[in-house]
Amino acid sequence: MKTKFILIVFSLVWITLIIRVFILSVESNSYYEKLSHSNTIKMEKISPVRGEITDNKNRPIAINKLGFKIQLKPHLTLKKNEQIFNSELDNLLHLLPNLNRDEIIKTYNKQDSYYNHDFIDIVDFISYNEIMPVYTKLNLRENIKIVSAPKRYYPYGNIAAHTIGYVSRANSKDIKGDNLLKLIGYVGKSGTERYYNTYLQGEAGNKTVKVNANNQVIKQISYEKAKEDRKLVLNIDIKLQKYISSLFEDKAGSVIVMDIEGRILSASSFPEYDLNTFVNGVSHEMWKKLSTSLDKPFTNKITHGLYPPGSTIKTGLGLVYITNEISPYWTVNCTAEMPLGKRVFRCWKKRGHRKTGIKKAIRESCDDYFYKGSLLVGIKKMSEGLKRYGLGKKTGIDLPNEFIGTVPSREWKKKKFNRAWYIGETVNTSIGQGDFLVTPIQMAQFTALMATSKLPTPFIAKKIGDTELEPTIQDVLSEDELKKLPLIQKAMYEVCNHPKGTATKYLNSKIKIAGKTGTAQVVGIMQDIEDRELEHEMEYYTRSHAWFTTYGPYKNPQYVVLALVEHGGHGGTAAGKIVSNIYDKLFEMGYIKQ
Missing domain, CATH: 3.90.1310.10 (Penicillin-binding protein 2a (Domain 2))
Known part of the structure; x- marks a missing residue:
């Protein structure tokens, strides 16, 4: 019995050994x-x-x-390799004395570990001209690699x-x-x-x-x-872009030049900054200077700048008015004041505009006409119309993270603040104030609609590889709006050409254009103040933003030119010369065909 037990144990041990040998030699073969x-x-x-x-x-x-980066073999900081490490650094700094030894050591130590077997980047970029004289000597060293690294x-x-x-x-x-x-x-x-x-x-x-x-x-x-x-x-023309930058000088704001199908010929946000300073990482001092500037150079004002549109919105609202509750022949008697509840809504012109219809209201920017019209039309139709015209939503421009702005409405206020809507807010909305916010690119798109009856999607890229991008254009106007749009266009022409037009005396272009000026308040005006402080007398950062959005030539619209000057005061005063010069430049460069 005892002998039998020993034989069984002996057999089991041998079987186990045979199975293990099989696994190691056959089954694990593919793994190894x-x-x-x-x-x-x-x-x-x-x-x-x-x-x-x-x-x-x-x-x-x-x-x-064209340039290169320098890499060093890993694990050279181990005690047994310290001499090699120092020798490589000595040789490198002898050949390229402008390199910083401490920075190289710091960079190397940060990436070196037992688990890293790849060469380590110790110099991110060194120019072609600088490295060529020593390239052969460095490339012969087995612990160093020279790798192409464009910047x-x-x-x-x-x-x-x-x-x-x-x-x-x-x-x-x-x-x-x-x-x-x-x-x-x-x-x-x-x-x-x-x-x-x-x-x-x-x-x-x-x-x-x-x-x-x-x-x-x-x-x-x-x-x-x-x-x-x-x-x-x-689609950008960099020479035109450079010219516009010289016109804007030290002002803050935005300028957009777009053809009527949406191609962006120039788009600027001011102040600008040198792009090259950011490639390798901006210094702490530069970052602080740019990030704390009240002119916000980091903000792409083309798509991220949110401003009250002011009177520029009167063209679109005028179209909403005369295609809803108001006849194109309806007039108001502007006395410069409209009492409403406990408030008085004032027109910008101290003595009023007297008898005013739609064309005069746009041409001379009469606030009273739009105040009273808003009470007849109502915020629902106003906001619905403006949204259909492209406001309060993304234009679809090919720039990242575009903002949508705000077209105020009862539903918007209820959702955002859970509060009731007041009639005074309807009146404020009618002149592009209150909670109304737009971006410059939205206003450029909106102006293209007023010029042509078509709503284009703005786009910056012309060709991606061999594929040329085609315009995307929407029909958003009703038959009645299409029929009455020429009245709005005529009023926009008179803004820039009629003796009483708000922009006429500030323009000197060879091109006949149409447009609309706007003054967007930055600070509110107290109710008991009748004699308003003049813009140029105010503190700079409390002055109104100046809008001037245009299209031209009037009889054959080809381009939209929009200028927004932050704290510029009146649109025509601040931007008229800039816009005139841009149209003349477009003609000189062959873009505008008369």
């Missing part, structure tokens, strides 16, 4: 074969070169400066800064879930650089190589080229 393969075959991603951006005349406005460069600096946008280091939020960004390290942060980032950055290539035990490449097995150099052509 794969492990061996990964130790000798290495897959490398090839970083794509970012595509360049050009203007509509093929002038480069965002390019890649984004903006030849025109601050011109069209908010429209073009810039590329900067990708942060952890950008990189999360995007393996390509881990490889590239840079991403579009604003403007078209951000909106078209996926297209511009391209797709990584792949390289498979055979390496030895020292991680040295002994053979290339396969190579798949990166999809790169994807070109983006904009």
Whole structure:
């Protein structure tokens, strides 16, 4: 019995050993074969070169400066390798004395670890001219790698800064879930650089190589080229953009030049800033200066600037009025004051406009006409009409994170504040004040509608690769609105050409244009103040914003030109000369055909 038990135990041990040998030699063969393969075959991603951006005349406005980055082998800070590490740094600084030793050490230590077996970036960018004289000497050292690393460069600096946008280091939020960004390290942060980032950055290539035990490449097995150099052509004319920048000088605000089908020829937000300062990361001092400026240079006012539209809205509201409760022949007697409850709503003209119909109300910007008209039409029809005309929603422009603004209504106020609507708010809305907010690009689109009866989607990109973008245009007007729109257009013409037009005396262009001025209050005016303080006498940041939105030529509309001057006071005074000069420049450059 005892012998039998020993034999059974002995047999079980042998069976276990045989099974284990089988697993190790046969079943695990594929696993160890794969492990061996990964130790000798290495897959490398090839970083794509970012595509360049050009203007509509093929002038480069965002390019890649040729350069390189320097990498150092990992694990050289280990005690046994310290001498090698210091020797490599000594040699590097001898050849390139402008490098900072402390910064290199700090950068290297941040990335070095037992788990990292890839070469570490110690210098992100060094120009072609600087590295070429020492390239051969550095490339012979086995612990150093010189890798091609183009750097984004903006030849025109601050011109069209908010429209073009810039590329900067990708942060952890950008990189999360995007393996390509881990490889590239840079991403579009604003403007078209951000909106078209996926297209511009391209797709990584792949390289498979055979390496030895020292991680040295002994053979290339396969190579798949990166999809790169994807070109983006904009509708922007950078020379026109530069000219407009010179006209605006040190003012804050926005200027937009758009053809009537939506192509953006120029779009500016002022103040501008040099895009090149952001490529490698802006200094703390510069960031503080820009971020604390009351003129908000970081805000892309084209799409993110929210302003009361002031009297510019009277063209669209006039169309709503005469296609609803009000006849085109209806008039008011403007005495400069309209009592309503405990308030008095005043017209801007101290003595009033007297007998005023729709055309005169737009031409001379009579507030009283729109006050009284709003009481007949009501906020429901007013807000519905303006939303149909493109306000209170995104225009669809190809820039990131466009704001929608606010067209006030009962429903909007109830949803936002859970409060009742008051009739005084209807009156305020009728002159583009109160809670009414628009962006400059919305007003440019709105003006195109007034000019042509069509609502275009503004777009900056002209060609993506070989594909030319086509305009997107909507029909939003009713038959009655189409029939009565010429009356509004005639009034807009008189704004710029009639002796009593609010813009006439400020214009000197060769092109006959139509438009509407607007003054958007920044601070409220107390009820008991009858003699208003003149704009130029007020503190700068309490002065009204000045709007002037136009189209031309009047008889053959081709372009919309809009100027918003922050704290500029009256639209015609602040922006008339700017707009006149832009139309003359468009004619000189061959854009406007008479």
